Amino acid sequence: MSEPETETEARRIATQARDRARFEEEALSLADQVYRVARRLVGSREEAEDLVQETYARAFRSWSSYTAGTNMRAWLLRILTNLNVDRGRKIQRTPQTQPLEESDYYLANKMASAAGEDVLESDDVVERLSQDSVVKALSEIPPQFRDVVVLVDIGDFTYADAAQILDIPIGTVMSRLHRGRRALKQHLAEETLA
């Protein structure tokens, strides 16, 4: 190789190493947000940790397929949700349960009839539901619906991001989100007011 060619090659390698280090830095800065979604998609802390580690291993290996300037958090979550479907969902391939269709006012109506309509006026009415019951109710939403609720309501992803992450149309995101939230409220009502 002639002198200038070697120099160009050296520069190329240096640039690539720098881009890669930047990529890794940015990806790691999002780890807490990635974990928070993972934690609610799976049943245990251990599973969530494994899933996040697998996600980062895959992301770091395939870093060159990430397009700089696009939404890296969504890119990481897409890897994560695919891995989650590959590993966990195969085991419990029961037919997809459909959430029961209770109305949107269901939980509020139940709480109002248990303690009087005025209770809905107080700011702390939701705190009558324990935080544990919220976590449990989330875990009881059928997986397909839960994925969307977790991405949008806990991960703060837009409908469009959630659609891209799960590779489903936006209309499907919306309908699963609505039904998943209703299922959540129904589980909360059952647990808290039983």
Add this chain to the structure above:
Amino acid sequence: MMDPCERCEELMQDFLDRTLTDVEWREAETHLAGCEYCSRRYRFEESLRKYVRTSAIERMPPELMAKLDELRGLDATA
């Protein structure tokens, strides 16, 4: 015609997600302005969403961050 409170209930999730059309938005607002029953339920839903979020967020264990940090530089062929 549909019961106005049922209709308002149907619009609630999109109202709070700010994804209603202008016409639907005005429809919901007009009803809410005169209906204590529905506005209480909208406010309840709003605080419920915040509460679900707060309850569901768990911080990442610090050991995990150390493990992720060790994955830097993983070879594509490995």
